[in-house]
Amino acid sequence: MASQLMLLFLFLFQETVIQKAIPCLNHTIKGIASRDIFLDGCFKIADLGCGSSRNTLLVASNIIDIVIEVCKENNHKPPQFQVCLNDLFGNDFNNLFKLLPEFYAKLKREKGENVGPCIVSAVPGSFYGRLFPDKSLHLVHSSFSVHWLSQVREIA
Ligand SMILES: C[S@@+](CC[C@H](N)C(=O)[O-])C[C@H]1O[C@@H](n2cnc3c(N)ncnc32)[C@H](O)[C@@H]1O
Ligand SMILES: *[C@@H]1O[C@H](CO)[C@@H](O)[C@H](O)[C@H]1NC(C)=O
Numbered sequence: 001m002a003s004q005l006m007l008l009f010l011f012l013f014q015e016t017v018i019q020k021a022i023p024c025l026n027h028t029i030k031g032i033a034s035r036d037i038f039l040d041g042c043f044k045i046a047d048l049g050c051g052s053s054r055n056t057l058l059v060a061s062n063i064i065d066i067v068i069e070v071c072k073e074n075n076h077k078p079p080q081f082q083v084c085l086n087d088l089f090g091n092d093f094n095n096l097f098k099l100l101p102e103f104y105a106k107l108k109r110e111k112g113e114n115v116g117p118c119i120v121s122a123v124p125g126s127f128y129g130r131l132f133p134d135k136s137l138h139l140v141h142s143s144f145s146v147h148w149l150s151q152v153r154e155i156a
Contacts, residue, residue, distance in 0.1 A: 033070045043079040048127045049145020050085040052092035081118035093122045
């Protein structure tokens, strides 16, 4: 019981941190928009150390909301989205996949047919190694992970 409460507290705390990052994401995404990146067609996002709770998809949904808002401001058509969720090999990606139908349905319900598609995939592995090909992402997000030192960086 006590440990379940602790876990709940941790999730709520992490959620608060994710929501507090919205103004910063807003600022960053505006900066990207000025380089006309959304005209590319597909906006590619990575979340490093994504975890496997509902908070993971909250990050994706916040980013998508902001991109759509910024596109509206700039009279751009919203891009397609590719969301790459990264965490260690042992992460419970199955739990995330089970949350996807609801995530996709909500996106459709709230944004309509004009937005999307949004395609979510998993990229298992450590972010201390290579996860993506060169120049394949527009935005990399990480919350509560980089300090989670699963590996201490070697000092050269
Ligand atoms: C505290 S959780 C945060 C989860 C989520 N980002 C959030 O804010 O709710 C930290 C996550 O980082 C992941 N992680 C730690 N070291 C990692 C590494 N080297 N590569 C990828 N993921 C890592 C852990 O597996 C864990 O899921
Ligand atoms: C992003 O910033 C603009 C002001 O530059 C503001 O109008 C808008 O509400 C902000 N959006 C979010 C999601 O915070």
